[in-house]
Amino acid sequence: MIRITFPNGSVREFSKGVSSYEIAQSISQGLANEVYSATVNGELWDLSRPVETDATVRLHKWDDAEAKHAFWHSSAHLMAEALEVLWPGIKFGIGPAVENGFYYDVDPGDGKVITDADLPLIEEKMKELAAKNSPINRSVVSKKEAMELFTAKGDEYKTELISELEDGTITLYRQGNFTDLCRGPHLRDTSQIKAIKVLSLAGAYWRGDEKRKMMTRIYGITFPKQKLLDEYMVMIEEARKRDHRRIGKDMELFAFSPKVGMGLPLWLPKGADMKQRLIDFMTKVLKTRGYVMVSTPHIGNVDLYKTSGHFEKYGADSFRPITTPQEGETFMLKPMNCPHHCEIYNATPHSYKELPIRMAEFGTVYRYEMSGELHGLTRVRSFTQDDAHHFCRPDQLKEEFKSIIDLVQYIFKIAGFNEFTAQISLRDPSNRDKYIGTDENWEKAEQAIIEAAGEKNLTTTIAIGEAAFYGPKLDFMVRDAIGRKWQLGTIQVDYNLPERFELTYNGSDNQKHQPVMIHRAIFGSMERFVAVLIENTAGKFPLWLTPDQAVVLPISEKFNDYAKTIFNLLNNSDIRTLIDDRSEKIGKKIRDNELKRIPYLLVIGEKEVEAGTVSVRRQGEGDKGVMKPKDFISLVREDISKEIGN
RNA sequence: GCCUCCUUAGCUCAGUGGUAGAGCAGCUCACUCGUAAUGAGCAGGUCGUGGGUUCAACUCCCAUGGGAGGCUCCA
Numbered sequence: 001m002i003r004i005t006f007p008n009g010s011v012r013e014f015s016k017g018v019s020s021y022e023i024a025q026s027i028s029q030g031l032a033n034e035v036y037s038a039t040v041n042g043e044l045w046d047l048s049r050p051v052e053t054d055a056t057v058r059l060h061k062w063d064d065a066e067a068k069h070a071f072w073h074s075s076a077h078l079m080a081e082a083l084e085v086l087w088p089g090i091k092f093g094i095g096p097a098v099e100n101g102f103y104y105d106v107d108p109g110d111g112k113v114i115t116d117a118d119l120p121l122i123e124e125k126m127k128e129l130a131a132k133n134s135p136i137n138r139s140v141v142s143k144k145e146a147m148e149l150f151t152a153k154g155d156e157y158k159t160e161l162i163s164e165l166e167d168g169t170i171t172l173y174r175q176g177n178f179t180d181l182c183r184g185p186h187l188r189d190t191s192q193i194k195a196i197k198v199l200s201l202a203g204a205y206w207r208g209d210e211k212r213k214m215m216t217r218i219y220g221i222t223f224p225k226q227k228l229l230d231e232y233m234v235m236i237e238e239a240r241k242r243d244h245r246r247i248g249k250d251m252e253l254f255a256f257s258p259k260v261g262m263g264l265p266l267w268l269p270k271g272a273d274m275k276q277r278l279i280d281f282m283t284k285v286l287k288t289r290g291y292v293m294v295s296t297p298h299i300g301n302v303d304l305y306k307t308s309g310h311f312e313k314y315g316a317d318s319f320r321p322i323t324t325p326q327e328g329e330t331f332m333l334k335p336m337n338c339p340h341h342c343e344i345y346n347a348t349p350h351s352y353k354e355l356p357i358r359m360a361e362f363g364t365v366y367r368y369e370m371s372g373e374l375h376g377l378t379r380v381r382s383f384t385q386d387d388a389h390h391f392c393r394p395d396q397l398k399e400e401f402k403s404i405i406d407l408v409q410y411i412f413k414i415a416g417f418n419e420f421t422a423q424i425s426l427r428d429p430s431n432r433d434k435y436i437g438t439d440e441n442w443e444k445a446e447q448a449i450i451e452a453a454g455e456k457n458l459t460t461t462i463a464i465g466e467a468a469f470y471g472p473k474l475d476f477m478v479r480d481a482i483g484r485k486w487q488l489g490t491i492q493v494d495y496n497l498p499e500r501f502e503l504t505y506n507g508s509d510n511q512k513h514q515p516v517m518i519h520r521a522i523f524g525s526m527e528r529f530v531a532v533l534i535e536n537t538a539g540k541f542p543l544w545l546t547p548d549q550a551v552v553l554p555i556s557e558k559f560n561d562y563a564k565t566i567f568n569l570l571n572n573s574d575i576r577t578l579i580d581d582r583s584e585k586i587g588k589k590i591r592d593n594e595l596k597r598i599p600y601l602l603v604i605g606e607k608e609v610e611a612g613t614v615s616v617r618r619q620g621e622g623d624k625g626v627m628k629p630k631d632f633i634s635l636v637r638e639d640i641s642k643e644i645g646n
Numbered sequence: 647g648c649c650u651c652c653u654u655a656g657c658u659c660a661g662u663g664g665u666a667g668a669g670c671a672g673c674u675c676a677c678u679c680g681u682a683a684u685g686a687g688c689a690g691g692u693c694g695u696g697g698g699u700u701c702a703a704c705u706c707c708c709a710u711g712g713g714a715g716g717c718u719c720c721a
Contacts, residue, residue: 103716116651202716203649210718214649217716245713250657258694258712314721336721370647370719379720468721492721519721556678583678591682605680615681623681 005056014051021047021188024059035059036192036224037070037185044070046138046185062224072097074136074175074187075126075222076104079198081178082125083218087112092180093157093206093215100232101221105204107157107213114216116201122218123198133191134176138184143167146181157206157215195229196222238482244534245376251539251547251597253530254377263374263381265527270547275384275526277545279362281644282386282411282523289407291358291388296340298364302330307500308339309436313469319368337363337387338494338519342501345391345515350505355515356392356400362526363387377531384526390518391503394444397516401452401474401491404520408476408489409456411522414644415533416542417478417488422458424449425473428465435469437495445493445516446472470496480536488529492519539597540619544640551578551598552614553589555605563604566614566629573633594619600636 001013004023014023020038024031024047038045039058044066051057060067076095079102083090087108095104108114141149143162149172150158158181162170173182175190187193197220204217223229240246248254253271260266267275283293302321305311314335322331334340341359350357364384373379390400412420426446427435435442449472453460460474467473473492477485494517497503504512523529533541543549550570554563560581570577578598580589586603593601603615607626614632616624627635 113650200715201650204717205648208718210648214717216649219716256712262712308721310721317719338721365721367720372647372649372717373719375714470721553681555680558678583676585677585679585684586681587679588683589681594682601681603681607680617681 002051003054004051005054007056007058016052017050019048019050020045020057020059023051023057031059031061034061036062036067036187039066044185046070046136046188048136048188049138049185069097070185070187071192071224072102072222073182073184074190075193075196075220076102077136077173077175077178077180077182077186078126078130078190078193078196078222079122079218079220080104080106080180081129081176082122084178085129086118086121086125087114089154091155091157094161095180101199101219103217103219105157105206105215105217107215114201114218119198119201119218123196123220126193126196126198126220129176130190130193130196132176133189135189136173136175136186138186139172139174141170141172143170146170146172149179150181192224193222194224195226196220197229197233235482239484239535242482242535242538243376244378244531247534247539248377248531253534253547261381262371263369263379265377265380265382271530274541274545274547275530278523278526278529279386281544282362283360285407285411286358286360286388289358289403290356291360294341294344294359294361296334296337296344296361296363298334298366299331300334300340302332304339304343305332305335308336308342308497309470309500310336310339317368319366333366334363335365335367337361337365337385338389338497338517339501341387341389342497342503342517345503346501350391350515352393352505352507352513355505356390356396358388358390360386360388377527380527383528385521386523386526386529387519387521390520391498391515392518393505393513394516397445397448397493397518398452398455400518401448401493402456404491404518405452405456405458405474408491408522412476412478412488415529416536417480419479421477421479421485422453422460423463423466423475423477424453424460425463425466425468425475427467427472431465435467437470441495442472445495449474449491449493468492470494478532478536480532481538484535486532486535488524488532489522490520490524493517494519540599541597542643543599543636544643546597546599547576548578548596548598549576549636550600550602551580551593551596552602552604553580553586553593555586555603557581557583559604559606559609562609566602566604569629570633575633575636590617600632602632 002016003011004014005011020040021032024035035047037060038047039060040051041055062068073096076097080092080095083106089109091107091109093105096102143165146162147159150162162181171182171184172179173184173186199219199221202217202219203214206212206215221232223232251270252268253274254268255266257266299322302311318335319333323329344359345357362384364382366382369379369381392400427442453474471493473490475487476489477487479485498514498517503515505515507513552563552567554560563579563581567577567579580593590601597619599619601617603617608614613626613628615626616632618624
C-alpha cells in the first residue's frame with residue numbers, strides 16, 4: 001500500500017500502482033469525469049499514469065490551468081492525427097497548448113499548401129477521430145528508438161528535437177494510429193474532447209528563427225462541453241465588436257491613409273479633441289506632482305543618438321537619416337525623447353538641492369516597424385509618448401520609483417482600469433554581454449525596483465532576461481472589461497545615459513556627482529492608450545472624456561427653437577452637446593443616438609417647452625425624468641467630478 | 647520582411663466568364679410624432695491599381711498597393 005496526501009492535508013491509502021484517475025474515482029465518479037490531469041509530487045502527470053510510491057496528489061479540474069494545458073495539448077495531438085490522415089506524409093514541428101487553445105506547426109510537404117478552406121475538413125476529421133474514444137498511451141523509449149521511429153517516418157523536425165534531448169527522458173504518446181514525441185501529460189483518451197474548433201492558419205518560422213523554414217501553424221481550441229465553446233465564440237465575437245479599429249472608424253476618431261503612409265495615424269477632429277483632453281488632464285496632474293513640462297524637436301542630429309547609444313543599437317533599423325542640402329549635416333527622426341531631455345538637463349547647472357527633477361513631455365517619436373507588424377493604433381510608426389524622465393540622486397531612486405507607482409495607480413483608476421498587474425523585468429545574469437553598465441549599478445537598480453514595488457503592495461511577477469539593455473524595468477499590465485491583458489505604463493532605471501551625456505550635479509560636498517535617470521510613461525503612448533480605452537469601454541467613454549456628452553432631441557420641428565436654446569446654453573456651459581433636429585420620430589432619434597454612444601439624451605417636447613425643462617435619458621439606463629437645464633448642468637458637472645475629482 | 651487569407655457604394659456584405667445588387671447611412675418629399683428603427687422617392691461604385699489570357703474579365707493568371715491573422719521584431 002502507498003500513502004497519498006491530498007492538498008487539504010488528508011491522507012489515504014491505495015494499492016501500489018494506482019492511477020490518479022482511480023484515486024479520483026475513489027472519491028466519486030463525478031469528480032473522476034471532471035478531472036483532466038494531476039500534479040504528483042510537484043510534477044504534472046497523466047491521470048492514467050500509475051503512482052508507485054507515497055505521494056502528494058493534486059487533481060486538476062477544468063478551471064485549473066494545468067487541466068486546460070493537458071486538454072489542449074492532447075487536442076493538438078488529435079489535430080495532428082487528423083492532419084496525418086488528410087495529408088499523408090505531412091511533417092510535424094511542435095504542437096503545444098497555449099493560453100487559449102493550441103496550435104501545431106506542420107510542413108505539408110513540397111508544393112502542398114493548407115488553406116483556410118481546409119480548416120472545416122480538419123475539424124470534421126478531428127471530431128470523427130475523437131469519437132473513436134482512442135486511449136492515449138504513454139511510453140518511455142530510448143533516444144535510439146525514438147530516432148529510428150521518426151527517421152523512418154521521414155520527420156526531420158522531430159529528429160532535430162530528439163537529437164537535443166537527453167537519453168532516458170524521452171516519452172512518446174500514442175492514440176489510434178498516431179504517435180508523437182511528447183513530454184505530456186495527456187488526457188486518458190480522446191473522448192473527453194467534445195467541442196472542437198479549428199480557428200486559423202498562420203506562418204511561423206521553424207524554431208522561431210527567421211532564417212529557417214516557414215512552417216504552417218494551425219490554431220484550434222477545444223472544450224469538454226459544447227456550451228463552453230459557444231461561450232468562447234461569443235467572447236471572440238465580443239472582442240471583434242470592441243476592436244478599436246472598427247470603433248475608431250465608426251466614431252470618427254482616427255483614420256489611416258495609404259497616401260500619408262502606413263502606420264501613420266491621422267487624428268480626426270473628435271479623436272484629436274479626445275487626445276488633447278487626455279493630455280490636458282495628465283498635464284494638470286503632473287504639475288501637482290512636481291513635474292516640469294518641456295518641448296523638443298521632432299528630429300535630432302545623428303551625433304545625439306551616437307552619444308546615447310541608440311544609433312549603434314537601432315540605427316540600421318530606423319528610418320533613414322535626413323541630410324541638409326548645403327552643410328551635409330545628418331539628422332534622424334526622433335525615436336526617443338530621452339537624449340533631448342538629457343541635453344535640457346545639461347543646459348543649466350544643477351545642485352543636489354534641486355533634485356529630483358521630473359521632466360515631462362508629450363513627445364512624438366518615429367520608429368520604423370516592419371510592415372507586417374503594424375496594427376491599428378497599438379503598433380504604429382509615429383506616436384506621442386506621455387514621456388518623462390526623473391533625474392535624481394542615487395539615494396532618491398526608491399522614493400522616485402514609489403512616486404511613479406503611485407501616479408500610475410491614480411491614473412489607471414481614473415481611466416477605469418481597476419485590475420492591473422506589474423512585471424519586474426530583470427537582466428539575465430547568464431547573458432551579461434547583452435547589457436551595458438556595471439554589475440553594481442544593475443544590482444542597486446534591481447533592488448530599488450523590487451523594494452519599491454513591495455512597499456507599494458503591487459502584485460508583481462518577475463521576468464528574468466526581459467530588462468532593457470540599459471536597465472531593469474517595471475511594466476504595468478491592465479485587464480480589460482472582457483479579461484484581456486494590455487501593457488500600458490512602464491518605468492525604467494537608466495545609469496547609462498547619465499554617463500554617456502556626462503550629466504552632473506553639485507553635491508553637498510561641492511563635488512560633481514552623476515544623477516540616476518528614470519524613464520517612465522503612464523499611458524505608454526496616446527495612440528496605444530486610446531486604443532486600449534476604446535477596447536475596454538467598447539467606445540462608451542467616461543463622460544469627461546467622450547467626444548459628445550449630450551444630444552438634444554426635439555420631438556417635432558415645432559420645438560426646434562427651444563431645443564436650439566438648450567443646445568446653445570449647454571455648449572456655452574462647456575458641455576459638449578449636439579442637436580438632432582432631423583424630421584424623425586423620437587424613438588428613431590433615441591435609437592440612433594444611443595448607437596452613437598452619447599451619454600445623455602435630452603428629449604424636448606411640448607411639456608418641456610411649457611415648463612422650461614429638459615427630459616433626461618442616460619445612455620443604457622433609460623429615462624431619468626425631467627429637470628431644469630441648470631440642474632442638468634450641475635448633474636453633468638457632478639458626474640465628471642466623480643470621475644476625475646476636482 | 648516572411649506565411650495564409652482578404653480587397654465590390656460612406657458602412658456591413660451578396661454576386662456571375664456575357665461590362666453590378668441589398669440593408670444601413672446620405673439627400674428630397676410627406677408625416678409633426680413622447681423614450682431603441684414612419685413611409686415614399688432619389689442619388690451613390692470605371693468592382694484597390696497595372697498588366698496578361700479571352701470574342702468578352704468584377705469573375706481566370708501575374709505583378710503591385712492596402713488590410714487581417716500569425717511569425718520575427720519592439721529603444
